[in-house]
Amino acid sequence: MDSDSTASNPKDGDKERAGIQSVEVGFALLDVLAQAPAPLMLRDLAAAAHMSAAKAHRYLVSFQRLGLVVQDSTSTRYELGPATLRLGLATLSRLDAVKMARERLPALIEATGHTMALAVWGNRGPTLVHWQETPLAMPVSLRLGDVMPLLSSATGRCFAAFNSHGGAAEKAGPMIEEELALARKVGRSDLPSTPAQLQAMVKETRQQGLGRVVNVLLPGISGFCAPVFDADGHLVLGVVALGSSATLDTAWNGPIAQSLRQFARQLSADLGWRG
Numbered sequence: 001m002d003s004d005s006t007a008s009n010p011k012d013g014d015k016e017r018a019g020i021q022s023v024e025v026g027f028a029l030l031d032v033l034a035q036a037p038a039p040l041m042l043r044d045l046a047a048a049a050h051m052s053a054a055k056a057h058r059y060l061v062s063f064q065r066l067g068l069v070v071q072d073s074t075s076t077r078y079e080l081g082p083a084t085l086r087l088g089l090a091t092l093s094r095l096d097a098v099k100m101a102r103e104r105l106p107a108l109i110e111a112t113g114h115t116m117a118l119a120v121w122g123n124r125g126p127t128l129v130h131w132q133e134t135p136l137a138m139p140v141s142l143r144l145g146d147v148m149p150l151l152s153s154a155t156g157r158c159f160a161a162f163n164s165h166g167g168a169a170e171k172a173g174p175m176i177e178e179e180l181a182l183a184r185k186v187g188r189s190d191l192p193s194t195p196a197q198l199q200a201m202v203k204e205t206r207q208q209g210l211g212r213v214v215n216v217l218l219p220g221i222s223g224f225c226a227p228v229f230d231a232d233g234h235l236v237l238g239v240v241a242l243g244s245s246a247t248l249d250t251a252w253n254g255p256i257a258q259s260l261r262q263f264a265r266q267l268s269a270d271l272g273w274r275g
Helices: 021-035 042-048 053-066 082-094 097-112 154-162 166-186 195-208 255-270
Strands: 069-071 078-080 115-122 125-132 211-214 221-229 235-244
Touching: 021 042, 021 053, 021 069, 021 078, 042 053, 053 069, 097 115, 097 125, 097 235, 097 255, 115 154, 125 154, 125 166, 154 166, 154 195, 154 211, 154 221, 154 235, 166 195, 195 211, 221 255, 235 255
Parallel strands: none
Antiparallel strands: 069 078, 115 125, 115 235, 211 221, 221 235
């Protein structure tokens, strides 16, 4: 019997891991099409999925019957079909970014050893909606529901740099102007106080993929904030790492920054973002 059409045969005691091997093999074709920037010829699709063209064709025939794949009659190229769109939209409608992040956050905390928080854009700006401290964390005077300033917090800088769509971006403008004016009034040299300095901060944040502050919002406390995007490219969540400036590595290429970027990118991808 053809190996690509048989079910796996698990050992006793491992039945919960049983599966249909042909489904797993065939999914590789759908995964390639999902990641491809344009429809693919059979030979290119098969090669990317690491299978022969003949084998790939058998799967594609079945996928076309199910509406998972369509073939252009002129170019003969394959593309994802309407059934995959329905499945994708149904999945996206059920996704909850905060819930997904909360479920994954303990592993990130264990890997970094630092306090983590989640923030979303609320009526008054970036708002903390989840907070989880490590046992040895330095006490920080922040609580759930706190609204973070846009220029003096890592969270705010993340939202100021990446929140570029819709009403949230429009609301951020006046808030930023107010904070710029206050920074000039009190003579804060560690904060942007001019449009040029603001643009430099936004540029650096976007280039690094993180908001960052070092001893700015709270004395002795530093932090990062990584942006999480949805399928439309909208900023839906900020993942925050906070800690003592003496122990939290604030280097852009340090382990904390890299872990946050990886966490946020994977969560964004799982929410449908293809940036």
